Amino acid sequence: xxxxxxxxxxxxxxxxxxxxxxxxxxxxxxxxxxxxxxxxxxxxxxxxxxxxxxxxxxxxxxxxxxxxxxxxxxxxxxxxxxxxxxxxxx
Numbered sequence: 001x002x003x004x005x006x007x008x009x010x011x012x013x014x015x016x017x018x019x020x021x022x023x024x025x026x027x028x029x030x031x032x033x034x035x036x037x038x039x040x041x042x043x044x045x046x047x048x049x050x051x052x053x054x055x056x057x058x059x060x061x062x063x064x065x066x067x068x069x070x071x072x073x074x075x076x077x078x079x080x081x082x083x084x085x086x087x088x089x090x
Contacts, residue, residue, distance in 0.1 A: 029078075032068045036061035 043049065043058040072078045 028072055029069050032065050036065050 039061045040058050043054040043061075046054075072082075073080050
């Protein structure tokens with residue numbers, strides 16, 4: 001509500017839905033970065049977990065953060081700067 005940045009207009013993106021909310025912040029990206037970013041941090045910090053699981057969980061978590069971020073831009077729900085701002089602000 002503080003930033004109140006509009007979403008990409010429908011003439012620039014092809015989306016079947018119109019969005020009523022503002023574009024920044026992207027709730028999907030923020031939630032994924034917080035949750036899966038926490039898992040990545042745990043995998044880096046906790047040496048008692050086996051290296052195999054640390055690599056698997058860290059890789060999957062990183063992939064999910066990137067995939068959701070890219071999908072929000074691809075679907076036309078957010079500008080790229082909104083997603084980058086969400087990742088950097090967390």
